[in-house]
Amino acid sequence: MRLALLLTSAAAVLAACTPETPAAAPPVEEAAAEVAEAAPLTVNVLDCGKISISDLDAFSTSGDYKGVPDEFTDTCYLINHPNGRLLWDLGLPTQLVGQPPFTQQIFTVSVEKSITDQLTELGLTPADVKYVSISHSHFDHIGQVDQVQGATWLVNQKEYDAMFPPDGSAPADPSLAANFALFQPMTREIIGAEHDVFGDGSVVIFETPGHTPGHASLQLKMPESGPILLTGDLYHRTESRTLGRVPRFNSNEADTTASMTAFEKRATDLGAKVIIQHEPADIALLGGVIR
Numbered sequence: 001m002r003l004a005l006l007l008t009s010a011a012a013v014l015a016a017c018t019p020e021t022p023a024a025a026p027p028v029e030e031a032a033a034e035v036a037e038a039a040p041l042t043v044n045v046l047d048c049g050k051i052s053i054s055d056l057d058a059f060s061t062s063g064d065y066k067g068v069p070d071e072f073t074d075t076c077y078l079i080n081h082p083n084g085r086l087l088w089d090l091g092l093p094t095q096l097v098g099q100p101p102f103t104q105q106i107f108t109v110s111v112e113k114s115i116t117d118q119l120t121e122l123g124l125t126p127a128d129v130k131y132v133s134i135s136h137s138h139f140d141h142i143g144q145v146d147q148v149q150g151a152t153w154l155v156n157q158k159e160y161d162a163m164f165p166p167d168g169s170a171p172a173d174p175s176l177a178a179n180f181a182l183f184q185p186m187t188r189e190i191i192g193a194e195h196d197v198f199g200d201g202s203v204v205i206f207e208t209p210g211h212t213p214g215h216a217s218l219q220l221k222m223p224e225s226g227p228i229l230l231t232g233d234l235y236h237r238t239e240s241r242t243l244g245r246v247p248r249f250n251s252n253e254a255d256t257t258a259s260m261t262a263f264e265k266r267a268t269d270l271g272a273k274v275i276i277q278h279e280p281a282d283i284a285l286l287g288g289v290i291r
Ligand SMILES: [Zn+2]
Pocket: 001, 138, 140, 141, 233, 278
């Protein structure tokens, strides 16, 4: 989703030590116990804002959403892996936290609690976040990057180039440039079309381009829930998926359609549960945690 000028307006208010000699390996029994006691993969679902939409027409090229209002959740996901934490998506802008709902064009947006506040409630701080990755660089997925500047940003080259065009020109939505600039001080790791974050296949970022040039989705293999796919904005609502609706504001509509086909094949092959990140019904079912 794009909201020109929002950020411009909102912005206005807006060791591990490596020992010289490796530690001795623990006895086999002890090592086995450590493995058994390692915290399993869990996900905390963070509330990164709400988006009321007065007219959904922009979300379907078929015209069948015209005049229909809707409510979107704006969710972020704290992936807790034994080898570190990944924060997937960064929600609406920090500057909106605690403010009255802000309306521009068809969108009314609000944020109750910052990501940092929600980490505090979990007994964590932003320093506990090892990696950050965004599904894509729209305003409702990048807004709280100011809070996790110490994390390593995982981004594919296509999305990076969309945010920072190699020729030095402005991004497609120039109003986002100031927010994009907050990603530049971060340690950056350019990732491929499919990136296994922790090397064990449990957390995989995979490209689903078309909504933006380097749009990505997230595959999880959860100990209790099994395979799960987080859509990013490949789909915005349940009907987008069941009816195959494509927004009017894709960077490439044909790519979005192809990504939907590939995503559905992956979901079928894995037997995965699909979570549409902006769909309140999907988020309510999670109860705040995925195990
Ligand atoms: Zn979105």
